[in-house]
Amino acid sequence: MAKQFLKGNEAVVKGAILAGCRAYYGYPITPASEIAHAAAMYMPLAGGTFVQAESEVAAINMVYGASSAGERVMTASSSPGISLKQEGVSYCAGSELPCVIVDVVRGGPGLGNIAPEQSDYNQVVKGGGHGNYKVIVLAPNSVQEMCNFGMLAFDLADKYRNPVYILTDGFIGQMMEPVEFPEPVTNIPEKPWAVKGNDETSDNLITSIDLDPDDLERHNQKLQQKYAIIEEQEQRAEEYRTDDAEIVLIGYGIVSRIIQTVVDELRDKGVKAGMLRPITLFPFPKKAMEKLTETSKFFLTVEMSNGQLVNDVRLAVNGRKPVHLLTRMGGNVPSTKEIHDEVMKLMRLS
Amino acid sequence: MNTILKKSTSFYDVYERRPGADKLTTTYCPGCGHGVLHKLIAEALEDFGVRDKTIFISPVGCSVFAYYYFHTGNVQVAHGRAPAVATGLKRAHPESVVISYQGDGDLAAIGTAEIMHAANRGEGITVFFVNNAVYGMTGGQMAPTTLVGQKTMTTPRGRTFENEGSPIRMSEIIATLDAPVFVERVMLSDTKSTMHARQAVRKALKLQIEKNAFSFIEVLSACPSQLKMTPSRSKLWVKEVLEKQFPLGVKKDISAEFEKRTFARNVVKNEDIHDILNIVTVDVDSEKIRQYQDKPINEEIKVAGFGGQGVLSLGTVLSEMGMRHNYEVSWLPSYGPEMRGGTANCSVKISNKKIGSPLVANPTILIAMNRPSLDKFENDVVSGGLIMYDNSLIDREPVRDDVDVIPIPATKIADELGNTKAANMVIVGALIAYKDLMSQQVILESLGDVLKRKNLVEMNRNAILRGAEFIRNLKK
Numbered sequence: 001m002a003k004q005f006l007k008g009n010e011a012v013v014k015g016a017i018l019a020g021c022r023a024y025y026g027y028p029i030t031p032a033s034e035i036a037h038a039a040a041m042y043m044p045l046a047g048g049t050f051v052q053a054e055s056e057v058a059a060i061n062m063v064y065g066a067s068s069a070g071e072r073v074m075t076a077s078s079s080p081g082i083s084l085k086q087e088g089v090s091y092c093a094g095s096e097l098p099c100v101i102v103d104v105v106r107g108g109p110g111l112g113n114i115a116p117e118q119s120d121y122n123q124v125v126k127g128g129g130h131g132n133y134k135v136i137v138l139a140p141n142s143v144q145e146m147c148n149f150g151m152l153a154f155d156l157a158d159k160y161r162n163p164v165y166i167l168t169d170g171f172i173g174q175m176m177e178p179v180e181f182p183e184p185v186t187n188i189p190e191k192p193w194a195v196k197g198n199d200e201t202s203d204n205l206i207t208s209i210d211l212d213p214d215d216l217e218r219h220n221q222k223l224q225q226k227y228a229i230i231e232e233q234e235q236r237a238e239e240y241r242t243d244d245a246e247i248v249l250i251g252y253g254i255v256s257r258i259i260q261t262v263v264d265e266l267r268d269k270g271v272k273a274g275m276l277r278p279i280t281l282f283p284f285p286k287k288a289m290e291k292l293t294e295t296s297k298f299f300l301t302v303e304m305s306n307g308q309l310v311n312d313v314r315l316a317v318n319g320r321k322p323v324h325l326l327t328r329m330g331g332n333v334p335s336t337k338e339i340h341d342e343v344m345k346l347m348r349l350s
Numbered sequence: 351m352n353t354i355l356k357k358s359t360s361f362y363d364v365y366e367r368r369p370g371a372d373k374l375t376t377t378y379c380p381g382c383g384h385g386v387l388h389k390l391i392a393e394a395l396e397d398f399g400v401r402d403k404t405i406f407i408s409p410v411g412c413s414v415f416a417y418y419y420f421h422t423g424n425v426q427v428a429h430g431r432a433p434a435v436a437t438g439l440k441r442a443h444p445e446s447v448v449i450s451y452q453g454d455g456d457l458a459a460i461g462t463a464e465i466m467h468a469a470n471r472g473e474g475i476t477v478f479f480v481n482n483a484v485y486g487m488t489g490g491q492m493a494p495t496t497l498v499g500q501k502t503m504t505t506p507r508g509r510t511f512e513n514e515g516s517p518i519r520m521s522e523i524i525a526t527l528d529a530p531v532f533v534e535r536v537m538l539s540d541t542k543s544t545m546h547a548r549q550a551v552r553k554a555l556k557l558q559i560e561k562n563a564f565s566f567i568e569v570l571s572a573c574p575s576q577l578k579m580t581p582s583r584s585k586l587w588v589k590e591v592l593e594k595q596f597p598l599g600v601k602k603d604i605s606a607e608f609e610k611r612t613f614a615r616n617v618v619k620n621e622d623i624h625d626i627l628n629i630v631t632v633d634v635d636s637e638k639i640r641q642y643q644d645k646p647i648n649e650e651i652k653v654a655g656f657g658g659q660g661v662l663s664l665g666t667v668l669s670e671m672g673m674r675h676n677y678e679v680s681w682l683p684s685y686g687p688e689m690r691g692g693t694a695n696c697s698v699k700i701s702n703k704k705i706g707s708p709l710v711a712n713p714t715i716l717i718a719m720n721r722p723s724l725d726k727f728e729n730d731v732v733s734g735g736l737i738m739y740d741n742s743l744i745d746r747e748p749v750r751d752d753v754d755v756i757p758i759p760a761t762k763i764a765d766e767l768g769n770t771k772a773a774n775m776v777i778v779g780a781l782i783a784y785k786d787l788m789s790q791q792v793i794l795e796s797l798g799d800v801l802k803r804k805n806l807v808e809m810n811r812n813a814i815l816r817g818a819e820f821i822r823n824l825k826k
Contacts, residue, residue, distance in 0.1 A: 023441065025437075042627055051471070069442030176669060202422055
């Protein structure tokens with residue numbers, strides 16, 4: 001049994017190193033700091049670099065440099081730190097630089113608190129920085145997935161030359177669970193476009209500037225085509241007991257674990273409930289939503305934010321079925337009882 | 351010896367990247383220092399034979415298009431961030447030659463943090479800092495180096511000390527740091543000063559090539575367009591006016607005694623990665639846990655007490671031992687709004703079904719190590735659950751009559767063993783014995799793998815045994 005019991009924040013670093021990531025640049029912030037701690041511990045031992053940057057802004061720009069150099073590189077932060085990184089993420093997207101960013105979301109706005117929220121959905125899933133760009137967003141709901149997505153994120157980043165986020169929260173980052181670790185990857189793709197300080201790459205240019213409007217529009221159109229391919233090919237979702245579900249609960253990350261318990265309770269009572277868990281937030285799992293929109297009576301979105309996820313659910317459902325919303329904010333996590341009661345109330349009303 | 355003057359091979363012959371019809375000249379205005387400094391750098395790269403190894407970082411401002419000209423690897427970056435990007439590049443390719451090229455607004459205003467810290471880390475890069483006392487490309491606004499009295503678009507009546515402070519001398523500031531090896535301010539005003547600047551450029555690059563040293567060359571330069579002067583007048587202004595505020599000279603030079611710095615990384619084989627990451631294989635003798643394999647278990651445990659009582663590690667030991675019995679387990683520390691006033695708690699779930707939420711709201715087992723914990727969580731325990739509490743510290747009994755209650759003087763027992771901190775393991779022993787959740791033998795055998803402090807393993811084994819013994823005596 002090759003299992004290890006560890007924190008989500010540590011698992012994501014080990015996953016990244018197994019994926020061939022050899023550079024970490026970051027700034028400490030609760031509740032993401034264990035990611036920096038683990039990277040500081042293991043990166044140098046694994047033949048990589050760890051630098052504690054002077055700021056979140058510097059950290060993402062070090063990532064920009066390492067990615068330009070062709071390295072698999074990551075950084076991590078929590079909500080206010082992600083706000084600061086957004087300029088650099090926009091540059092990475094514009095220059096088509098692959099990188100992995102972990103956001104362990106905490107309560108906001110402003111200084112907020114260090115408890116778990118999901119209120120970064122808009123600032124991460126919708127781009128967040130300036131310009132017409134999108135990032136791939138993975139939402140793990142277990143420590144095992146923190147490791148697995150730590151690996152998957154690099155494959156997606158390299159495949160599409162695009163930043164990839166792992167969007168998680170204080171609970172998934174702080175909790176400990178057993179993890180089974182895969183073998184380290186051996187087939188990291190070549191990056192002939194990178195700038196490596198050698199003759200073969202001395203004609204390469206990493207840039208996001210294009211003064212000519214027609215040229216910049218063409219670049220933007222090319223990016224949109226890439227995002228369309230990502231939407232077509234990379235939707236991921238988990239369905240739980242949805243086969244004959246009349247009521248579909250939707251939530252990602254930690255919320256999906258609570259929903260799963262509620263679905264079991266409801267099923268025990270004979271209520272035909274099921275869960276859709278978006279694993280990719282961009283691309284949003286529209287295909288899975290399409291099928292459930294046909295078969296279900298109504299949806300209940302549960303999120304630890306002020307109705308951010310529900311907007312994507314509503315876009316997918318497009319008015320064909322009622323979409324309800326249950327939110328908690330400020331670091332409070334919805335209990336199984338309150339979700340359960342909300343479903344019972346909605347059933348009486350419908 | 352006859353020298354044929356020709357364009358350096360570090361420049362492209364034809365500037366294909368430059369838009370428009372003119373592919374042979376630069377975008378720089380007559381009299382501008384950028385073109386001259388580009389030339390000095392390009393010739394040095396050619397002479398030292400490092401053009402192919404060079405990565406040139408184009409900043410924001412007029413030199414944003416340096417990549418039109420330099421036939422090197424090129425990376426264009428955000429305003430102020432060149433030294434941070436340079437850090438990422440140089441650490442990835444320690445053998446490359448990385449040039450971080452910035453203007454005054456870029457380096458000394460929006461990018462102050464990045465240059466200070468790259469310098470302070472002594473990154474193996476060469477920084478060229480073009481100081482022309484004005485924002486050129488952006489349209490003639492005040493720079494951090496704009497002189498007091500100097501009129502710009504944002505100081506229409508002239509910069510004042512009272513409103514804007516005085517111009518920053520970056521070379522002097524950088525020279526106060528330990529790591530930079532060579533810091534010099536030069537100017538591009540006339541042939542003599544340009545030839546001197548050439549020497550500084552070459553020395554700085556040579557120091558990177560040979561010793562991976564951080565150098566900082568500040569170049570006083572003219573911007574005739576924004577100074578609204580003729581090229582020749584503006585060059586004179588650099589010498590007669592600008593240089594008065596920014597004295598030329600070597601500000602720091604420790605190159606002679608500086609030993610080559612390496613950023614070389616460990617060379618690691620893929621098959622060693624698991625060991626490096628401390629990924630250990632847990633071997634469990636299935637015979638020893640056989641009787642627990644089919645036992646229906648679904649415990650939701652809340653462990654609470656003072657910080658320092660080992661509350662969190664009590665939880666992790668239970669979870670890790672659960673994992674060694676092939677149970678599903680999760681552990682969540684108190685964190686966020688729950689964590690107030692020096693108390694700590696954690697949620698542990700041990701089950702043979704997949705675990706939903708890791709948060710325990712209504713525990714089947716409450717372990718209370720102090721009075722506030724009992725007060726806070728007693729009412730949350732499910733009917734028919736268990737409250738195990740340390741009655742050597744808690745001076746009241748639980749009032750619930752629909753739950754099992756086990757008082758145990760855990761701290762007192764731990765004190766008898768010689769270490770108060772072992773109270774948490776006394777509880778582990780007692781809980782395992784009372785609920786028969788796991789094999790005591792497996793726990794004792796694997797305790798050494800689970801505990802971080804190996805010198806305390808034996809003492810903690812004794813604590814577990816004493817806890818179990820307490821329960822056995824209670825059951826008699």
